Amino acid sequence: MASAYAKRREAKLAGTSETSESSTGAASSPAVPTGPSSDSSGGAGMSYARRRVAAVAAVARAFASPCPEARPDAPSSSSSTTLASFRLPKNSRVELSLNRLTARLAKSDFSSGIIEGDSAVPAFIEGSYFEIRIDEVVSNQDSGLVVGVTSAQPGRPEVTLKNIPESWVFGHNGQMTYRGTNPLDVGFKAISWKPQSLRIGDLVGICVNARDEVCLLHNSRIISKASQKVPSGSAVYAILELCGNTRAVSLIPSVRPPPSVWMSQASSTGQIGRLMSFVSKKLDTTGENFPDVCDQLCAAGFARPDVLSCIHAVSEQREESAIKIQSIVRSALVRMRGAISVVYKAAMAFGAAARAVAGKAAAASAAFLLEI
Secondary structure, eight states, X not given: OOOHHHHXXXXXXXXXXXXXXXXXXTTSOOOOOOSHHHHHHHTHHHHHHHHHBOHHHHHHHHTOSXXXXXXXXXXXXXXXXXXXSEEOOXXXXXXXXXXXXXXXXXXTOOSEEEEEEEEXXXXXXXXXXXXXXXXXXXXXXXXXXXXXXXXXXXXXXXXXXXXXXXXXXXXXXXXXXXXXXXXXXXXXXXXXXXXGGOOTTOEEXXXXXXXXXXXXXXXXXXXXXXXXXXXXXXXXXXXXXXXXXXEEEEEETTOOXXXXXXXXXXXXXXXXXXXXXXXXXXXXXXXXXXXXXXXXHHHTTOOHHHHHHHHHHHHHHHHHHHHHHHHHHHHHHHHHHXXXXXXXXXXXXXXXXXXXXXXXXXXXXXXXXXHO
């Protein structure tokens, strides 16, 4: 069951797709369908993707009042020059749409192709994050999309991920790969994520969280983390390889990390831990009056976008907890009903057996009395 956050956030993705499509004009590459045709080809994945991305826009509209001036030491919400589109290294086998947001393997070469981000991945209080949508897949492949980040500047001449230093990538047929500055500094780790099973409309994200851990997300859920951390304070750049079953992807620009990133760092003693603690306490004391909570925390020095994102995360966690409790209670009631039914049937069977024994005893007594 999709959460309310998922349903709201999906609308934003659909709106972004339509805006990008209209800006390219008639000469642009064929737009990736986002209507019913995509649902029919991609199944539940596309429906989930459209449901998932409305929260930021919806809550931002609800809290559109100006934010009180924050303290100088308040956490910043994002950097000024950030990832806005794809770029291609030399000799890449990938074609870009006119708005450079959609990348597709060239029809003449369906092997693989490298894509880079044009600028650093956007940085938020939760961490640096970018997200892509799967637009085209093929079946019967034993590998799939490779996605990750590098701390090396984009624009290098290499056309394979093996030659990109300081990189953390996930994918192929289920592995995480780390490459350091030294060519011999290479690490591998098997992961449960299998990109060859991706479907149209699935959302894949990479987050470098506040602990400098590189996290892989699939449809807003953290799937895996890299073994090696990114050097603290380093800017990171998106890198992808279209291969295996994945033939086309689209970048979702300026999207914040989903609630799962917040929740994975809830025990942090830094800004994230403080903000989540403040939000939880305020929501408990104000009866989930979101505008009041937002205004109070902004007055305390937190940036409004960070507060809104944290409120999304805490609300999502509470909603999921309520759904889990309802499911547990429902399952317990079903089991109780089943147990009661078994006991009732056993009692009925015992009663029937007792009546039969009583009947036989009565008949035997009557026969004995007649003989006397």
